[in-house]
Amino acid sequence: MIHAPLLDPSAGVGPVQPRHALLINPFYPKDPNASFGKHVLTPTLALTSFAAATPAHWTLEYWDENLLDGRPPFEPMPELVGITVHLTFAERAFELARWYRIRGSKAVLGGLHVLSCPDECAPHADALAVGDGVQSWPRILADAERGSLQSRYFAAYENDYRTDPAPRRDILPRKSFLTTTSLIATRGCHNRCGFCYLSTDGLRMPYRMREPAQIAAEFEDDGQPYAVFIDNNLGSRPEYLRALCEALRPLKRIWSAAVSIDVTDDSSLVRSMALAGCTGVFVGFESLADQNLSEARKRTPKTAEYARRVGILHDHGIQVNGSFVLGFDHDRKDVFDRTAEWVEYNRLECATFHILTPYPATPLFRQMEAEGRLLHRDWSRYDTAHAVFRPKHMSAEELEQGYAWIYQRLFSYRSIWRRRPEDWRALAPYLAMSYLYKRSNRLWHLLIRHDLVHAVWWPLVELTRIRHLRFRERLARTETPSARPGNVVAAGV
Ligand code: B12
Numbered sequence: 130m131i132h133a134p135l136l137d138p139s140a141g142v143g144p145v146q147p148r149h150a151l152l153i154n155p156f157y158p159k160d161p162n163a164s165f166g167k168h169v170l171t172p173t174l175a176l177t178s179f180a181a182a183t184p185a186h187w188t189l190e191y192w193d194e195n196l197l198d199g200r201p202p203f204e205p206m207p208e209l210v211g212i213t214v215h216l217t218f219a220e221r222a223f224e225l226a227r228w229y230r231i232r233g234s235k236a237v238l239g240g241l242h243v244l245s246c247p248d249e250c251a252p253h254a255d256a257l258a259v260g261d262g263v264q265s266w267p268r269i270l271a272d273a274e275r276g277s278l279q280s281r282y283f284a285a286y287e288n289d290y291r292t293d294p295a296p297r298r299d300i301l302p303r304k305s306f307l308t309t310t311s312l313i314a315t316r317g318c319h320n321r322c323g324f325c326y327l328s329t330d331g332l333r334m335p336y337r338m339r340e341p342a343q344i345a346a347e348f349e350d351d352g353q354p355y356a357v358f359i360d361n362n363l364g365s366r367p368e369y370l371r372a373l374c375e376a377l378r379p380l381k382r383i384w385s386a387a388v389s390i391d392v393t394d395d396s397s398l399v400r401s402m403a404l405a406g407c408t409g410v411f412v413g414f415e416s417l418a419d420q421n422l423s424e425a426r427k428r429t430p431k432t433a434e435y436a437r438r439v440g441i442l443h444d445h446g447i448q449v450n451g452s453f454v455l456g457f458d459h460d461r462k463d464v465f466d467r468t469a470e471w472v473e474y475n476r477l478e479c480a481t482f483h484i485l486t487p488y489p490a491t492p493l494f495r496q497m498e499a500e501g502r503l504l505h506r507d508w509s510r511y512d513t514a515h516a517v518f519r520p521k522h523m524s525a526e527e528l529e530q531g532y533a534w535i536y537q538r539l540f541s542y543r544s545i546w547r548r549r550p551e552d553w554r555a556l557a558p559y560l561a562m563s564y565l566y567k568r569s570n571r572l573w574h575l576l577i578r579h580d581l582v583h584a585v586w587w588p589l590v591e592l593t594r595i596r597h598l599r600f601r602e603r604l605a606r607t608e609t610p611s612a613r614p615g616n617v618v619a620a621g622v
């Protein structure tokens with residue numbers, strides 16, 4: 130889980146196959162503090178989304194190096210290799226591009242890092258896709274066919290999102306993920322936090338939504354009982370979320386999504402989510418200090434309100450995976466202990482931690498740079514598991530140690546037990562899931578390598594779905610929910 134597969138320098142001497150494209154999600158090292166399970170929860174839509182815009186006379190192959198099946202294929206040698214690039218795995222993406230280009234393929238790079246640092250990426254590509262790949266990919270293929278590939282293609286996120294084709298989930302290896310149904314209903318967010326990639330210079334991403342019926346159809350077509358919404362914030366427009374819930378409810382399936390905590394402003398919306406199959410939410414609390422949130426320009430309820438709002442979600446049988454950022458300017462050395470205590474006291478079923486990371490071309494990056502606080506520009510360590518800047522009230526080492534400590538504490542048996550659900554019926558699945566997700570990194574390695582992820586995880590999901598359907602029936606009959614279903618899926622991205 131640490132080293133990328135080797136690219137044999139002597140391999141790959143065959144001819145290039147015209148009209149054949151290989152799409153690669155490059156390898157990135159996994160943080161041993163966190164769960165390896167999250168990497169096979171559900172696939173990124175970076176490649177499958179624009180794959181859907183491929184004309185029929187092109188053949189496609191998909192390769193995710195993180196599924197531990199070795200290096201990407203080269204027989205046949207693709208005419209085009211499309212690689213998604215994030216800053217943490219940019220070097221690996223460049224290495225792959227180099228390997229294929231030497232052997233006659235054309236390399237097309239796209240993704241978040243291409244958007245924020247195009248000049249750094251350009252020397253490694255025959256063409257860059259800056260922005261939305263769904264719009265630029267067909268243009269790139271057409272130009273490649275004509276032998277007139279441009280060096281850069283730009284596409285803004287401003288078209289009618291409802292006209293995008295559904296992602297090509299059929300090219301994914303189904304056994305390798307808990308679920309292949311990564312859904313995306315919206316792009317953007319009503320917030321623009323200074324540390325978020327959404328505030329990258331030049332990125333205009335107004336909140337765009339697909340029709341609820343399109344999403345329900347995608348969910349149904351993929352045939353899986355559980356879906357993960359990978360939207361930045363599925364709750365940015367409450368009325369849209371309500372309509373989406375109406376469309377999902379008849380499916381009798383379960384799902385989880387990232388939302389901001391203001392989704393609890395109206396508990397009837399939370400009820401609609403529960404009745405539509407929502408079993409877990411990933412909530413970016415970010416910090417328990419109001420000053421940190423206001424300086425990051427996050428519009429959110431006061432932190433003193435958080436606990437009550439977690440209660441609203443729990444009362445509707447929705448598990449909470451809280452996401453916290455550590456190392457803000459008002460964080461002192463006690464932030465780790467205070468955060469862990471809060472998570473345990475409020476019985477958050479799962480928590481995810483990130484060291485504050487100034488992504489290039491964001492307001493936070495500019496601020497850190499102006500204050501001379503950046504320690505280096507080794508992007509591979511801009512992975513939210515390393516301190517890449519000088520924090521205000523502790524050293525970078527103390528921040529990294531605190532990060533490792535808080536994960537150890539939250540993954541300990543004592544902490545898992547402290548956060549157990551109040552409903553006894555929920556206990557066994559909660560413990561099973563916690564053990565599998567949080568304490569089984571060695572096992573994950575084996576499961577991923579031997580394509581057993583889906584087989585092992587699936588029974589827990591089905592059990593959750595069945596319990597949820599029973600809970601939903603009770604919820605539909607009553608105004609105030611009294612018993613919780615004890616869902617096992619709160620894991621989030
Ligand atoms: C699914 C997901 C994951 C999955 C899978 C990750 C993977 N790389 O396989 C898991 C859970 C494993 C994960 C882990 C992490 N993730 Co993540 N993840 C996401 C999430 C929720 C969805 C990604 C997605 O599918 N987006 C939808 C697609 C359609 O958008 P897109 O990727 O931008 O692709 C479009 C264009 O960029 C372009 N495009 C992209 N690639 C290419 C390639 C070509 C050839 C072309 C033509 C076009 C093109 O076309 C696409 C269509 O418009 C995003 C948040 C989000 N909503 O985007 C965070 C996000 C990408 N993750 C993030 C982070 C920080 C991480 C972690 C480092 C965090 C951590 N500590 O755990 C880890 C490590 C992963 C790593 N090193 O990359 C950040 C990245 C920030 C940044 N500036 O780089 C994001 C943006 C979350 C956030 N709000 O901060 N993640």
Ligand code: SF4
Nearest residue numbers: 318320321322325361
């Ligand atoms: S609320 Fe979340 S998704 Fe929205 S801008 Fe802030 S960090 Fe990004």
